Amino acid sequence: MASGSLPAGIKWWSGGKSPYNVNYGKIMMWYFLVSDSFTFGAFLISYGSTRLGSDYWPDPNHVFNSFPFMGHANLPLAFVSLMTFILIFSSVTMVLAVHEGHKMNRKGVEKYMIMTIIGGLAFLSCQAWEWTHLLTGSHSVLVDGKVEHWATTITKNPFGPMVEHAGQLVATPGPQLFGGFFFFITGFHGFHVFSGLIINIIMYIKTRLGHFDQRGHYEMVEKAGLYWHFVDLVWVFVFLAFYLI
Amino acid sequence: MSSFEVPSQITIHHEPAPNTKRIWRAFWILSVVTLGELALGLSIYNIHKGPNPSEMMVLFFKGVICILTLAKGYYIAWVFMHMGDESKLFRRSIVVPLLLFIWFIIAFLHDGNAYREARDSNAGEFKVIKNDVPAAVLERGQKD
Structure with a gap:
C-alpha cells in the first residue's frame, strides 16, 4: 500500500498551492462525507441507545428471515447478505472506473460506470422488495385479548414477546420504535443510494459526451466515486446495527 | 462545452497505479470478512435458539463482529476511496474529527x-x- 508520504523540503503552507496536495473539490467532498457520517452515526447511535433502553427488542434473525420466491422458508441473514455483496461489488466496479479514468481510457470508464449503475439499481430493487415484504406481511398479534393481523410499519411491530393464548403461543405488540428506526435509517441510506445513482448516471452521460476528455482529467468521476464508496461504507454499518447484532 | 484548464492545486502528481491487483485484493478481503460475519451472526442465532443461551458468548461474538466491521470500513476508505494515497496531514484532518x-x-x-x-x-x-x-x-x- 502506498505510504502517502510526500517529499520533504517543500514549503506546503507558504501559499499558492494546496497544503494537502489535493484539489479543492475533492477536499470538500471528503469534508461533506465526514459531516454525513456524523448524521448517520447520530441515527445509528440513537437506535442503539433506544434498544439498550428497552426491556425487550425483537431478534433481527426472526424479523428478516425471508427471501424472494422462497415462500415461508426460514432464511435469516440470506437476503441482506446478497444486498451487501451487490453493494460491495458495485464499489469495486466504481473504483475500476476511477482507475480507467486515471489512464484516460474513456471506453473503460463507460463500461465500469454502466456496471456500477446496474449494481445500484439492483440494490434499490432489493430494498424495495424487502420494504414491500415487511409492509404487506401479516403476523398474528394479541391485542387486548383478541388476535389481530399486523404488518411491520412505523407504528406497528408484531414481533413482541410470545404469550399463551387459547392454548397456543401468540406474539404481543413489540417496541413501537423498531419500525420507525428501521424504515427511517434504511430509507435515509436508500435515499443516498438513489442520489448516488443519479450522480453516476450523469457521470456516465458526461463521459460518453467526451466532457472529461476535453477537460483533460476524470476528477469528477473520482468525486462521484468517493460518494458512492461512502454509501457502501454506511451500509456496512447499517448491516451491522440492524441485521447482525 | 469548451475545454478549460483547471488551475492545479496539486504540487506532486501520483503516478496512476500500474494494475488493479490492490483493488481485487481488497475485494476478496471484504468478501471473506463479510462471510465470517455471517457465520458469527448465524452462530448467535443458533445460540439464541438453544436451551441455555449464554449471554457472555453472544456478547463476545457481537464484539468480534463489530471489530470485523471496522476492518471492512478501513479497507473501503483506504483502498477504494484512496485514503491511503493522500498526504498524512489530509488523512488526519479526516480521521481526527471521527x-x-x-x-x-x-x-x-x-x-x-x-x-x-x-x-x-x-x-x-x-x-x-x-x-x-x-x-x-x-x-x-x-x-x-
Whole structure:
C-alpha cells in the first residue's frame, strides 16, 4: 500500500498551492462525507441507545428471515447478505472506473460506470422488495385479548414477546420504535443510494459526451466515486446495527 | 462545452497505479470478512435458539463482529476511496474529527442502559409502572 508520504523540503503552507496536495473539490467532498457520517452515526447511535433502553427488542434473525420466491422458508441473514455483496461489488466496479479514468481510457470508464449503475439499481430493487415484504406481511398479534393481523410499519411491530393464548403461543405488540428506526435509517441510506445513482448516471452521460476528455482529467468521476464508496461504507454499518447484532 | 484548464492545486502528481491487483485484493478481503460475519451472526442465532443461551458468548461474538466491521470500513476508505494515497496531514484532518465517535458511542449506549436499569428498579425520579407483560415472558425475550 502506498505510504502517502510526500517529499520533504517543500514549503506546503507558504501559499499558492494546496497544503494537502489535493484539489479543492475533492477536499470538500471528503469534508461533506465526514459531516454525513456524523448524521448517520447520530441515527445509528440513537437506535442503539433506544434498544439498550428497552426491556425487550425483537431478534433481527426472526424479523428478516425471508427471501424472494422462497415462500415461508426460514432464511435469516440470506437476503441482506446478497444486498451487501451487490453493494460491495458495485464499489469495486466504481473504483475500476476511477482507475480507467486515471489512464484516460474513456471506453473503460463507460463500461465500469454502466456496471456500477446496474449494481445500484439492483440494490434499490432489493430494498424495495424487502420494504414491500415487511409492509404487506401479516403476523398474528394479541391485542387486548383478541388476535389481530399486523404488518411491520412505523407504528406497528408484531414481533413482541410470545404469550399463551387459547392454548397456543401468540406474539404481543413489540417496541413501537423498531419500525420507525428501521424504515427511517434504511430509507435515509436508500435515499443516498438513489442520489448516488443519479450522480453516476450523469457521470456516465458526461463521459460518453467526451466532457472529461476535453477537460483533460476524470476528477469528477473520482468525486462521484468517493460518494458512492461512502454509501457502501454506511451500509456496512447499517448491516451491522440492524441485521447482525 | 469548451475545454478549460483547471488551475492545479496539486504540487506532486501520483503516478496512476500500474494494475488493479490492490483493488481485487481488497475485494476478496471484504468478501471473506463479510462471510465470517455471517457465520458469527448465524452462530448467535443458533445460540439464541438453544436451551441455555449464554449471554457472555453472544456478547463476545457481537464484539468480534463489530471489530470485523471496522476492518471492512478501513479497507473501503483506504483502498477504494484512496485514503491511503493522500498526504498524512489530509488523512488526519479526516480521521481526527471521527475520533469523537468513541465518546459518542460510549456515552449514549451507557445512557440508554442506565435509563432501562433506573426504570426497571423504579429508582430515583422514575416511578413508571412496567407494562402488563408478565415477568416470566419478559425473561424469555432477548434483552439485547
